[in-house]
Amino acid sequence: MRPHPRLDLAVVGCGAVVDGLYRGALGKLESRGIVRVAALVDPNAARTAALGRHFRSARAFATVDEAFAALMPDLVIVASPPGRHAEHAAAAFAAGSNVLCEKPMAASVADAEHMLGAARHSGRVLAVGLVRRMFPSLVEARALLDAGALGDDLRFSYREGLVYSWPVSTDAAFRRATAGGGVLMDFGSHALDFLAALFGTPAVHAYADDAYGDGVETNCRIELALPRASGVVQLSWSQPLVTGLHIVGSKGELTLQPSRVDSVRWRRSGESWRTLKSTVAWPTDLRRAGEWRTPRTYYDCIHAQLVQALRAVLWGEPVPATGENGLAVAQVIEACYRHPDPLRIPWLTPEEQAQTQHRHWSVERSAAA
CATH class of the missing domain: 3.30.360.10 (Dihydrodipicolinate Reductase; domain 2)
Structure with missing residues (x-):
């Protein structure tokens, strides 16, 4: 008997970040029955088609509105251009999903604050892909x-x-x-x-x-x-x-x-x-008493970050980088650009x-x- 339910994921933005960094970790987790990549969202059909060859059960959508009208993923990976992170994260929270947002969390402090507010209002998890944590x-x-x-x-x-x-x-x-x-x-x-x-x-x-x-x-x-x-x-x-x-x-x-x-x-x-x-060491799966392993490569850290975000969704564990951490980075960057x-x-x-x-x-x- 499976110790936990399989979790459904959606990927918003199917470009180089997902293909180069997340695809390997997602493939490993899906092959172990831990997650299912249920949706790939990108206005470029060629990108969703290319990524979809690795995730056969995933449905392709051009917009987040279409995707969230059709399903409610447990976790949404937001990897679209930074200027659209706030829009896409807010849509995910409104649909009842949790979010792992690729860095930078937002293109402005105002966007980061909007994302934090949406996460708090929905009671959902907002994790940020500051993987060096x-x-x-x-x-x-x-x-x-x-x-x-x-x-x-x-x-x-x-x-x-x-x-x-x-x-x-x-x-x-x-x-x-x-x-x-x-x-x-x-x-x-x-x-x-x-x-x-x-x-x-x-x-x-x-x-x-x-x-x-x-x-x-x-x-x-x-x-x-x-x-x-x-x-x-x-x-x-x-x-x-x-x-x-x-x-x-x-x-x-x-x-x-x-x-x-x-x-x-x-x-x-x-x-x-x-x-x-x-x-x-960090957990390698979602079992409460599962295997822990020391990451030795950057890709190991991407895998560990994704697992920890999923454990936050399933068990309420803390995420390595929070929305507050992402906001703090946005504030420093905005101070530089000011x-x-x-x-x-x-x-x-x-x-x-x-x-x-x-x-x-x-x-x-x-x-x-």
């Missing part, structure tokens, strides 16, 4: 900080950058109207939430980017102050930066790389570096630098106002 390395780093291993006066630098290569089928990710922003919305959502999980709520001291017109930034730099630390974040869609978090305190230092989800390197001042490999400075590009001549500053989106926004 599932990293065992985060748990280990937080334990070291809590134990005072690095001392006080904590300072950090966080860098994440690569040449953008994510497969996209539309230009939605590169227009501020649909994406809300560029690399800050993308990498920054993860980075800001990760730092908040370690150090507390960030406050923005300075922000600069390279966005022009109605496009989005490909590079940005943020100076942050948090309750337990202060430091700088540098993000890029155009440069392969040496990615990672480096924390220095009065007694030691620590490094952590997003590509190594299960380990941290740290040392006390004057001592050799040591690698701490984590054994922190007062952006042109990013200084040191290899440009003074004349070229002046031209880029004149074309910066903050100048055009001020002129329009």
Whole structure:
């Protein structure tokens, strides 16, 4: 006898995020009889057809209204463009479903607050796909900080950058109207939430980017102050930066790389570096006394995040990243965009630098106002 009912899922937005990140986890859970992918929602019929080849029992719909008129999924994965997250999440809550919303939770603070309000009004779960909350390395780093291993006066630098290569089928990710922003919305959502999980709520001291017109930034730099630390974040869609978090305190230092989800390197001042490999584990299924496993890859963390969202629906367990966490990230991003400075590009001549500053989106926004 099955210890719990099979849960029905709907996927809203069937683009690269779902195909590249969620499809594997959904396939594993469906093959084990834990879930059934019941609906695929996307205005592009080619995308639902392509994804539907992996989920034979799923029905395809062009709109959320059509989908929720036909069925009521237990959990809806919202992976549409960020500018439509609030609309699609609110529709899911109104239909009686729970939501796992891909990051960024929303393109604006107002949208994030609307989503939170809709979740509370419906009494349903709102989980946010800030998957780095599932990293065992985060748990280990937080334990070291809590134990005072690095001392006080904590300072950090966080860098994440690569040449953008994510497969996209539309230009939605590169227009501020649909994406809300560029690399800050993308990498920054993860980075800001990760730092908040370690150090507390960030406050923005300075922000600069390279966005022009109605496009989005490909590079940005943020100076942050948090309750337990202060430091700088540098993000890029155009440069392969040496990615990672480096924390220095009065007694030691620590490094952590997003590509190594299960380990941290740290040392006390004057001592050799040591690698701490984590054994922190998450449930792999929905049984109350089921198997737990330590995630070793990013895809393991995606699977663990999805399982934990389903356990929240079924058993009322907490989700790793809440709507409140998503709202906090949206507030920091909006604070950055409220007062952006042109990013200084040191290899440009003074004349070229002046031209880029004149074309910066903050100048055009001020002129329009």
